[in-house]
Amino acid sequence: MSSPLRLGIAGLGTVGAGVVKITRQKAELLATRGGRPIEITAVSARNRDKDRGVNLSHYAWEDDPVKLATRDDVDVFVELMGGSDGPAKAATEAALKAGKDVVTANKAMLAHHGQELAQLAEDNNCVLRFEAAVAGGIPIIKSLTEGLAGNDIERIMGVMNGTCNYILTRMEDAGLSYEEAFAEADGLGYLEADPNLDVGGIDAGHKLSLLASIAFGTQVAFDAVELEGIGQVSIEDIRQAADMGYRIKLLGVTRMTGRGLEQTMTPCLVPAVSPLGQLQGGTNMVVVEGDQVGQVVLRGAGAGEGPTASAVMGDVMDIARGLRMTTFGQPASSLVAAQPAKSATPAPFYLRLALQDKPGAMAKVAAALGDAGVSIDRMRQYGHDQSTTAPVLIVTHKTTRPSLDAALEVLAGSDVVSGDPVALRIEKV
Secondary structure (H helix, E strand, O other): OOOOOEEEEEOHHHHHHHHHHHHHHHHHHHHHHHHOOOEEEEEEEEOOOOOOOOOOOOOOOOHHHHHHHHHOOOOOEEEOOOOOOOOHHHHHHHHOOOEEEHHHHHHHHHHHHHHHHHHHHOOOOEEEEOOOOOOOOOOOOHHHHHHOOOOEEEEEEEEOOOHHHHHHHHHHOOOOOHEEEEHHHOOOOOOOOOOOOHHOOOOHHHHHHHHHHHHHHOOOOOOEEEEEEOOOHHHHHHHHHHOEEEEEEEEEEEEEEEEEEEEEEEEEEEEEEOOOOOOOEEEEEEEEEEEEOOOEEEEEEEEOOOHHHHHHHHHHHHHHHHOOOOOOOOOOHEEOOOOOOOOOHHHHHHEEEEEEOOOOOOHHHHHHHOOOOOOEEEEOOOOOOOOEEEEEEEEEOOOOOOHHHHHHHHOOOOOOEEEEEEEEOEEEE
């Protein structure tokens, strides 16, 4: 059997501890499947004395992850620290410049610096793998770069943040308000230290930008992702969507159009009977549509120790087997800077308005929509218990978001709508 593949792990949180456990507990299986033993030689973390539930006494300790990344007894640098810049980026760059292969779970770093890091890896004949950075245990990177490599990808969409899916699911199942479901998720430890990374769609937007790069051969363009979080979604929206046969999901959608690359991460309505509509709790799902294969659905745990560590080890095993692949499925120099395009693919929309209870109010709404070329498919008005405003729900025929926004801008300047309207795309699955 060949010489061991030696790992240096920087970051010993939940995922890092999981990688240590797999490496120790499944040593024989890994050696058989990889063709060589997999060993950890050194580790690094901020706190050396913290109890992580695993024995680290067999490994050398480095306080500085950059030093860990350049050790002579490390073949693969495993970066699990997180953060788009700082120690994670510095150590990754140091590892690649030293000729070390890198496996990372760091979506933020790649979303902001993926192009330069991919080029650095190729310049030094290294590989940079990141299966664990997108959708946890779901092998979506491998699917796109390998199994679906013979397809022109037409669309990718998915639920890529388990915390948001948990909150929206709990709102529907338990009748909780957004604030109540948010507090519950926070109490269970599901939220990032900065909750806006989750509920603001940023975390999922990072992931979507990486998938778009692989799917369409473009440079990563996170700054061009249209982001809208779930904070505006109310229990009333959840209930009305369910009544119409839909569920609300924070849905990422990317497609290449004649205008350029569309990337959106926004709350959408999806059919309740669809695979995405049936997705519950913290589970993730990615749907890929290719010109040859049709639609492929991948579902699984999007986070957690076991699933994410499993994805890390999948990348490690490919390196052990000698599989050398470019970071985004093709040479970094061939990735093009895509023209960003605002989402203008026609779709029906769900619209909730707080309408002033006065004569002619509904006529003004219909006129504003009609003047913008937006046709009403169905409308409902609900009782309002002596309030001065009445909740009105509208489902449009297919239109574009710019057209709808033009109508909403007119209504915002009128005297018939109170507060901010809620407009959610209805996505065909």
